[in-house]
Amino acid sequence: MIPLLFASLSIGAHAALTFAPRAELVTEVHIAAPPSEVWAVLADGASYGRWNPFLTSMRGELVVGGTLTNTMRPGGGKPMTFTPTLLAVTPEKELRWLGRLFVPRLFDGEHYLLLDAVDGGTRLRHGERFCGVAFWFMSPEQFRPDFDAMNAALKARVEGTG
16 A cells, blocks of 8 residues: 555656646847947856846856856845756857756756847847746746846946946
8 A cells, every 4th residue: 555655656746747837938138239248247257246136146167067156136035046057158149057946847947148139239038948846836927027137237237327
């Protein structure tokens, strides 16, 4: 009886993780500067605490497969430090990492910053693809104000208005 109970729980947990909800949050901002200038600010993790209200610290070498130590302050609340793995680092084009809470598919976030040269400036697409059982109980939309605040602060920093 007990082994059957554990087998049922194991199958249920596996199914929950396999079919975990997926969602994506995408934000965008136009910055009146070339991608090289936007990248210079994004790549300078040591300065994040001076301008970034959401991702207040980013430490580590920007190399694919490397690990960052990031501190975020969602909603201006309590800081949370996490150690995502870098998936893509293409200067002036893309910065992408995968963060996890404890185990895969509990709360996974593939965060990205994509830069495109447009209209004499840069279009920044800033988003995250979420997957995990935690999303049965929460919505990625709760992070939109944080992403928007970071975008506005980045724009002000690059354009010299903030």
